[in-house]
Amino acid sequence: MSAAGDTKPKIDDDALIRTATDGLPVLRGGRCPECRTPHFPKQPVCPVCAGEKIAAWDMPRTGLLYSFSVLHVGNKDGKPRAYGYVDLANGVRIFARLKGTEHQIGERVYFQHAQDHGENEPEFIFTTENPEKK
Numbered sequence: 001m002s003a004a005g006d007t008k009p010k011i012d013d014d015a016l017i018r019t020a021t022d023g024l025p026v027l028r029g030g031r032c033p034e035c036r037t038p039h040f041p042k043q044p045v046c047p048v049c050a051g052e053k054i055a056a057w058d059m060p061r062t063g064l065l066y067s068f069s070v071l072h073v074g075n076k077d078g079k080p081r082a083y084g085y086v087d088l089a090n091g092v093r094i095f096a097r098l099k100g101t102e103h104q105i106g107e108r109v110y111f112q113h114a115q116d117h118g119e120n121e122p123e124f125i126f127t128t129e130n131p132e133k134k
Ligand SMILES: [Zn+2]
Pocket: 032, 033, 034, 035, 036, 037, 046, 047, 048, 049, 050, 051
């Protein structure tokens, strides 16, 4: 959605990430205009009301850690990695990689960036450091 006279370049509606005006990355999902349900990634059909006119929609940058686990095997660099589910402020739950391995359920985390290893889906990396306070 853009206001009349908006001269900003159009962003790709299917992109998973865009750079916001403050220079920080933001996850790009979708929202159903009929029932206002947000989702990530953007779905072709609303999972709640089956609406088909899904609009690209910015996800909140912050959320609460719902659950996590630290993997000690299978990492190419041999170092443990933490993965978990983040409940974003709009209710969307995202599977994410967590920076560092010391975490607590319920702690506030912030989207930092995405990493694409070219093998699977990109990893969405969250950290406990608020990137807006730098
Ligand atoms: Zn809907």
